[in-house]
Every structure is written in C-alpha cells, then in structure tokens.
Amino acid sequence: xxxxxxxxxxxxxxxxxxxxxxEAARELMxxxxxxxxxxxxxxxxxxxxxxxVSYHFGGREGLMLSIAREDAKLAxxxxxxxxxxxxxxxxxIRHHVTGVIHAYYKRPYLNRLLQKxxxxxxxxxxxxxxxxxxxxxxxxxSAIIAQGIASGVxxxxxxxxxxxxxxxxxxxxxxxxxxxxxxxxxxxxxxxxVERYAKSTADLIVGGLLASRAGGVTxxx
Amino acid sequence: xxxxxxxxxxxxxxxxxxxxxxEAARELMxxxxxxxxxxxxxxxxxxxxxxxVSYHFGGREGLMLSIAREDAKLAxxxxxxxxxxxxxxxxxIRHHVTGVIHAYYKRPYLNRLLQKxxxxxxxxxxxxxxxxxxxxxxxxxSAIIAQGIASGVxxxxxxxxxxxxxxxxxxxxxxxxxxxxxxxxxxxxxxxxVERYAKSTADLIVGGLLASRAGGVTxxx
Numbered sequence: 109x110x111x112x113x114x115x116x117x118x119x120x121x122x123x124x125x126x127x128x129x130x131e132a133a134r135e136l137m138x139x140x141x142x143x144x145x146x147x148x149x150x151x152x153x154x155x156x157x158x159x160x161v162s163y164h165f166g167g168r169e170g171l172m173l174s175i176a177r178e179d180a181k182l183a184x185x186x187x188x189x190x191x192x193x194x195x196x197x198x199x200x201i202r203h204h205v206t207g208v209i210h211a212y213y214k215r216p217y218l219n220r221l222l223q224k225x226x227x228x229x230x231x232x233x234x235x236x237x238x239x240x241x242x243x244x245x246x247x248x249x250s251a252i253i254a255q256g257i258a259s260g261v262x263x264x265x266x267x268x269x270x271x272x273x274x275x276x277x278x279x280x281x282x283x284x285x286x287x288x289x290x291x292x293x294x295x296x297x298x299x300x301x302v303e304r305y306a307k308s309t310a311d312l313i314v315g316g317l318l319a320s321r322a323g324g325v326t327x328x329x
Numbered sequence: 330x331x332x333x334x335x336x337x338x339x340x341x342x343x344x345x346x347x348x349x350x351x352e353a354a355r356e357l358m359x360x361x362x363x364x365x366x367x368x369x370x371x372x373x374x375x376x377x378x379x380x381x382v383s384y385h386f387g388g389r390e391g392l393m394l395s396i397a398r399e400d401a402k403l404a405x406x407x408x409x410x411x412x413x414x415x416x417x418x419x420x421x422i423r424h425h426v427t428g429v430i431h432a433y434y435k436r437p438y439l440n441r442l443l444q445k446x447x448x449x450x451x452x453x454x455x456x457x458x459x460x461x462x463x464x465x466x467x468x469x470x471s472a473i474i475a476q477g478i479a480s481g482v483x484x485x486x487x488x489x490x491x492x493x494x495x496x497x498x499x500x501x502x503x504x505x506x507x508x509x510x511x512x513x514x515x516x517x518x519x520x521x522x523v524e525r526y527a528k529s530t531a532d533l534i535v536g537g538l539l540a541s542r543a544g545g546v547t548x549x550x
Contacts, residue, residue, distance in 0.1 A: 223504060223505070226504075226505045226507045226508055227504070227505045227507070234505070234507035235507065235510075237507070237511075238507050238508060238510060238511030239511065242507075242508050242511040242512060243511040243512060246511070246512040263532075263536075265529060265532075265533075266525065266529055268512055268513060269502070269525060269526055269529040269530070270529060270533060271512070272498075272501045272502045272512070272526070273498035273499075273501060273529065273530045273533055273534075274498075275497075275501050276496075276497035276498045276499070276500055276501025276502075276504075277493075277494035277495075277497045277498045277501075278494075278497070279497055279501075280493045280494065280496050280497025280498075280500075281490070281493045281497075283444060283447075283448070283497075284444070284447045284448045284455070286447045286448070286455035286456065286458070286459050286463075287447055287459060287463050289456075289459060290458075290459030290460065290463040290464040290467070291463060291464060291467040291489050291492070291493070292489060304487065304490060305490050305493070308486060308487055308490040308491060308494065309490070309494045311484070311486070311537065312486075312491060312494055312533075312534065312537035312538070313494075313533065313537060314537070315484075315536060315537040315538070315539065316532065316533035316534060316535070316536040316537030317533070317536070318536065
C-alpha cells in the first residue's frame with residue numbers, strides 16, 4: 109500500500125490513478141448491487157492508498173460525482189453522434205431508447221446514483237448533476253424530437269415532458285428484483301429480458317410520437 | 330399525551346388510532362418532503378403516545394408498510410372500477426395514466442416509499458409490497474391492455490413490459506426538484522404542470538399502444 113506522501117508524486121499520473129479508483133468503485137457497486145460501498149473497499153480494489161480518494165476527489169461525494177460525470181460523457185457523446193446522424197427521427201429515438209436501457213443494464217448503479225446525488229446529495233452536487241448530466245441529455249433528446257416534429261413525422265409534443273416519460277420508461281424495470289419477482293415471476297435480469305424490454309419500450313415511445321394517429325391519441329377512438 | 334396502559338383500552342377504537350397515526354405520518358412526509366420522519370414527530374402530530382406505533386404496527390417499518398397498504402387499496406379499487414367500466418380501452422388507459430400521475434402529485438412520498446420498502450426493506454417487507462401492491466396493480470393494468478388487444482384497438486404487446494414503461498413514465502417527473510430545475514428551468518410542481526404532464530404522457534402511451542401504426546413502430550418509417 110502506498111503512503112500518503114506519494115499522493116504528491118502520483119499527481120503526474122493522476123488520470124490513471126483517478127481512473128483506477130473510479131473503475132474499482134463501479135465494479136464494487138455492480139458486484140454488491142448497492143451504492144454504499146466503502147472508500148476502504150474501493151481503494152483496496154484499486155490497489156491505492158485510501159487517502160488518494162480525498163486527494164483526487166475531495167471525498168466520497170466527489171468520487172460519486174466523478175463517476176456520474178464519466179458516465180455522462182459516454183451518454184452525451186452517443187447522443188451527439190445520434191443527433192447529427194443522417195437517419196430518420198423514428199430510428200434515432202428507437203436507437204436512443206435502446207441505448208439508455210442498455211446503459212442501465214451495463215451500469216445498474218447509474219440510475220440510483222443520479223437519483224441519490226440529485227435528491228440527497230449536497231445542494232452543490234444536485235446542481236452539478238443537473239448541469240453536467242440531466243440538462244444536456246434532455247436538450248439532446250429535445251433536439252432529436254424537434255427534428256421529427258419539423259419533418260412532420262412526429263406530433264407537435266412538448267419534448268421536455270416526453271423526455272421525462274422516456275427516461276422513466278427506460279429505467280423502471282431496473283428498479284428492483286422484488287418488483288420483477290412480483291410482476292414477471294422471476295427477479296433476474298438477463299440480456300434476453302433486456303432486449304425484449306428495449307424493443308417493447310422503443311415501440312411504445314416511437315409509436316406514441318408518430319403524427320398520423322393524432323386523432324387516436326386525443327381520445328376520440 | 331396518553332400513557333402506555335391505555336393502549337389496551339384503546340384497542341376497541343383501534344381503527345381510528347391506527348388511521349390517525351397513518352394520516353399524521355403521511356402529512357409529515359408530504360410537509361418535509363422526505364420519508365425519514367421520526368416516530369416521535371408522527372405520534373406527536375397524531376396526539377398519541379409514541380408506544381402506540383409499536384402496539385399497532387410493530388415498529389417503523391410496519392407503519393410504513395401499512396401506509397403503502399392503505400394507498401394500495403385506493404389504487405386497486407380505482408383500477409378494478411376502471412377495468413369493469415364500459416368504456417373504450419384507449420380511454421381506460423388514458424384515465425389510468427392520469428390517475429397514477431395525480432396519485433403521485435397528491436402523495437409525493439408514495440413512489441419513494443414503495444422503492445425504499447422493496448429495495449432496502451427487510452426481505453419480508455419487499456415480498457409483501459410485491460404481493461399487495463406491485464403484482465395486483467400490474468395484473469389490473471394487464472387486464473385493461475388485454476381488453477384493448479382483444480378488441481383489435483391495441484397492438485399485440487407484452488402487457489407486463491408495457492406496465493413497467495407506463496409506471497416509470499408516470500413517476501419520472503416527480504423524482505426531484507433539482508432535475509426539474511435543470512430541465513424545465515423551475516423545480517416547482519404545480520397542478521398546471523401536472524395536468525400538462527398527464528396529458529403528454531397519456532397521449533404518448535395511448536398512441537404507442539394503438540394497433541394501426543404497427544408498420545411505423547417496427548422501424549420501417
């Protein structure tokens with residue numbers, strides 16, 4: 109184990125140490141299925157001195173914020189590519205819904221981490237998560253929906269409200285094993301279920317955005 | 330304040346004392362915006378001795394389970410009436426989505442309470458919430474969706490997976506003020522926003538279930 113003074117020496121390779129700590133925290137949150145993994149366990153897994161969490165992240169909340177920030181980068185670069193792509197808006201929304209569901213499957217801690225930081229974190233942490241994750245994702249989503257409205261394929265919706273519904277729809281099946289046990293008869297998550305959920309949810313959202321059924325969706329049917 | 334021995338005398342009017350405690354707990358969770366209100370604050374508000382929580386509910390988790398159970402009764406009686414009603418399935422789903430969103434607005438603790446009991450409660454509490462709330466709601470929803478499929482109005486969907494998406498879509502806007510601040514520019518919830526969200530979400534779900542756009546929702550557009 110390193111001793112605290114090496115934190116100074118270590119600053120030259122700080123990206124790698126930071127990344128090792130972030131990756132260890134992710135692994136443990138996934139393995140244990142909870143957010144509450146100890147800093148001691150995280151630094152042990154990363155093979156670094158426990159003091160390096162304070163050094164690189166300012167503490168536990170800072171580490172959790174950094175994990176969310178790294179995950180935000182991934183999500184936003186996917187969304188930027190998708191928004192710029194030359195594909196029909198229906199396909200873009202389908203691809204986005206599938207991508208969000210896969211992200212929650214691969215990173216089952218992510219939804220709860222964001223909720224925890226934004227609900228129970230310090231006011232500053234909540235504001236930061238809003239700024240670096242929630243708002244840019246909502247804006248990118250709105251841009252894609254706006255493309256569909258402009259081309260006449262989608263109804264004239266409030267894309268921010270649709271964005272909330274889309275986000276909640278993607279996340280809900282990941283909320284608990286006990287709920288899946290009660291509804292599906294089996295609490296386990298596997299890729300077969302996740303693929304079916306992605307298709308079911310993408311069909312629902314894309315179909316619900318289409319313009320040509322406007323009569324149907326205002327209740328006349 | 331009553332003294333403990335009165336718990337025995339009080340048993341004859343136990344419904345009323347139980348209800349007073351449940352109502353006080355609901356009020357405080359709504360006023361403070363958190364689930365973590367103390368048993369002392371709850372019994373003080375209810376005007377009963379603190380020992381009556383143990384007497385009537387077996388403790389704090391038992392009280393929280395009883396609140397969820399009372400809320401489940403409301404939700405399930407609404408759903409049973411709706412399922413039996415002679416109305417088109419599109420209207421039933423619209424009415425249900427609107428009802429769930431209104432329930433979360435009126436009882437902002439409810440979604441988090443269910444999540445907390447089912448994720449972080451004892452195994453027994455998680456199982457109970459699954460049995461008395463999550464499963465019957467899912468089954469009632471599935472029955473309404475099945476009516477729509479049978480009549481040819483809805484696509485042939487997996488109603489349990491659609492139920493997850495519907496639930497998440499209804500709940501998401503209530504998850505945090507910081508998120509609403511980031512996306513909508515204002516964290517406040519008011520009935521005007523809730524009505525717009527109910528209409529937006531009901532349009533999305535109903536439109537997404539309709540049969541006649543099946544070509545559109547499998548990606549050919």
